[in-house]
Amino acid sequence: MMMRTIVSALFVGACAVAVVLALVPLAFVLFFVVSQGIQSLNADFFLHNPRPVGEAGGGMANAIVGTLMLTGLAAAMAVPIGILSGVYLSEFRGTRFSSAVRFAADTLNGVPSIVIGVFAYAAVVLPLGHFSTLAGGFALGVMMIPIIARTTEELLLLVPHALREGALALGATRARAVFTVIVPAALPGIITGVVLALARVAGETAPLLFTSFNNAFFSTSLTQPISSITVQVFTYAISPYEDWHRQAWAGALVLVTIVLICSMAARLAAARVARIRGQLSWPRRSPSRVPRCVRARRRCRHTTANARGRSTSNTSPSSTATSARSRTSPSNDIIPGARVDGKVCIDGQDIYSPGVDLVSVRRKVGMVFQKSNPFPKSIFENVAYGIRINRIASSRSELAGRVEESLKQAALWDEVKDRLQESALAMSGGQQQRLCIARALAVKPDILLMDEPASALDPIATQRIEELIYQLKANYTIVIVTHNMQQAARVSDFTAFFWLGRLVEYERTDKMFTAPSEKLTEDYLTGRFG
Numbered sequence: 001m002m003m004r005t006i007v008s009a010l011f012v013g014a015c016a017v018a019v020v021l022a023l024v025p026l027a028f029v030l031f032f033v034v035s036q037g038i039q040s041l042n043a044d045f046f047l048h049n050p051r052p053v054g055e056a057g058g059g060m061a062n063a064i065v066g067t068l069m070l071t072g073l074a075a076a077m078a079v080p081i082g083i084l085s086g087v088y089l090s091e092f093r094g095t096r097f098s099s100a101v102r103f104a105a106d107t108l109n110g111v112p113s114i115v116i117g118v119f120a121y122a123a124v125v126l127p128l129g130h131f132s133t134l135a136g137g138f139a140l141g142v143m144m145i146p147i148i149a150r151t152t153e154e155l156l157l158l159v160p161h162a163l164r165e166g167a168l169a170l171g172a173t174r175a176r177a178v179f180t181v182i183v184p185a186a187l188p189g190i191i192t193g194v195v196l197a198l199a200r201v202a203g204e205t206a207p208l209l210f211t212s213f214n215n216a217f218f219s220t221s222l223t224q225p226i227s228s229i230t231v232q233v234f235t236y237a238i239s240p241y242e243d244w245h246r247q248a249w250a251g252a253l254v255l256v257t258i259v260l261i262c263s264m265a266a267r268l269a270a271a272r273v274a275r276i277r278g279q280l281s282w283p284r285r286s287p288s289r290v291p292r293c294v295r296a297r298r299r300c301r302h303t304t305a306n307a308r309g310r311s312t313s314n315t316s317p318s319s320t321a322t323s324a325r326s327r328t329s330p331s332n333d334i335i336p337g338a339r340v341d342g343k344v345c346i347d348g349q350d351i352y353s354p355g356v357d358l359v360s361v362r363r364k365v366g367m368v369f370q371k372s373n374p375f376p377k378s379i380f381e382n383v384a385y386g387i388r389i390n391r392i393a394s395s396r397s398e399l400a401g402r403v404e405e406s407l408k409q410a411a412l413w414d415e416v417k418d419r420l421q422e423s424a425l426a427m428s429g430g431q432q433q434r435l436c437i438a439r440a441l442a443v444k445p446d447i448l449l450m451d452e453p454a455s456a457l458d459p460i461a462t463q464r465i466e467e468l469i470y471q472l473k474a475n476y477t478i479v480i481v482t483h484n485m486q487q488a489a490r491v492s493d494f495t496a497f498f499w500l501g502r503l504v505e506y507e508r509t510d511k512m513f514t515a516p517s518e519k520l521t522e523d524y525l526t527g528r529f530g
Contacts, residue, residue, distance in 0.1 A: 073137025086152020
């Protein structure tokens with residue numbers, strides 16, 4: 001035990017020494033830049049242009065404005081392209097084209113900046129016939145695109161798949177689900193990537209020597225050469241004049257300050273992402289693990305057509321594809337590798353037949369998932385989301401009325417009516433699940449599917465959910481997946497028992513629990529297996 005303690009202490013000490021060795025060079029650089037540059041920082045440095053060669057004084061006002069313009073142009077070009085590229089890479093990550101784009105982005109990240117400058121010179125400067133602000137912004141934008149694209153892709157992949165399913169279940173198209181739910185959930189992290197990309201290109205000199213070049217005068221023209229802090233520092237640093245050397249250190253201090261501010265902003269955004277990830281802590285569903293829906297018997301196709309005022313429980317031993325069968329819904333079309341055999345009929349129409357509008361079908365079938373999946377929005381906006389995208393309400397007052405009605409149906413209004421603008425992620429687990437039910441009810445579905453809605457809740461919250469199901473079945477056709485036989489007996493009028501994806505028995509709940517027709521059902525109910 002003593003030896004283990006000593007080895008552990010030695011290892012921790014070695015790690016601490018490594019951290020110190022890594023920080024020492026950074027500390028020396030910062031100290032030297034600050035000590036040299038602070039002496040030359042004054043109002044003239046920020047307000048005046050450079051003086052003619054040989055004259056003391058002046059400043060870098062033109063270079064500061066030029067840097068802001070160049071990075072602004074680069075951001076205007078790279079941010080939309082990079083984010084949209086990242087969205088494509090995350091949505092179609094298994095295709096050959098996305099793999100090629102990902103490889104190209106990673107390669108471009110490693111290309112020396114001077115090569116980017118030569119490319120921009122050939123692509124922009126030569127056709128225009130002169131250096132320009134546009135050419136400099138283009139060069140920096142090319143450098144930013146792969147950083148933003150890869151950051152966006154990684155952040156979108158971290159957003160729980162349950163958020164996408166929740167949006168699709170409300171009738172959102174795939175594009176709307178991505179841009180109104182998935183991207184906003186990852187937005188703090190995406191902003192982090194954009195800020196870090198800006199910090200990187202703000203310190204580049206080589207590509208600007210080939211594109212925007214330099215300008216000793218104050219200019220804001222997009223088609224003329226423009227000054228920048230990095231090029232000005234480079235020019236002053238290689239000059240023989242002591243006053244220019246002094247201003248070069250001041251410019252370096254300004255650049256370091258800009259980079260530090262960007263890094264701090266990125267860390268603040270990353271901290272917010274960490275808080276969101278901690279609250280959105282559901283496991284992300286892996287498409288490679290989506291079970292294939294087995295062929296449905298003819299009898300199964302008729303068991304789900306319940307009249308209003310009835311609820312049906314689909315039950316089976318855990319991990320025997322009952323949840324997969326409940327997901328035999330229009331949302332499966334966006335899951336790579338998902339396959340459905342047989343038919344799923346709603347009002348006599350097979351939803352998988354050619355020509356069926358799956359988005360319209362989703363609006364008829366509400367879905368409540370095993371773990372609550374509130375959107376990272378306010379309580380009000382969670383319930384209003386489906387109403388907005390389906391254009392159900394024609395005015396703000398009607399929208400507020402529908403939100404209130406849905407929350408009352410979910411027995412949640414009295415608990416949240418005074419904090420509708422607070423984040424839904426701050427609610428308790430049971431409240432979040434009832435909020436998801438209210439969100440599903442807001443679009444007035446004909447059928448409500450519930451995939452083990454209380455499996456992750458405590459007994460008190462479970463009782464509230466079961467009472468709510470009992471009340472809702474008067475107006476909705478409800479189908480519940482549960483592995484809890486006692487729960488099936490309490491909340492359902494009919495029960496379907498599945499074994500390995502096959503429907504074994506479908507009967508009234510009271511009859512099945514007292515006199516099952518199938519031996520397999522009896523063995524399961526009496527605890528002989530499962």
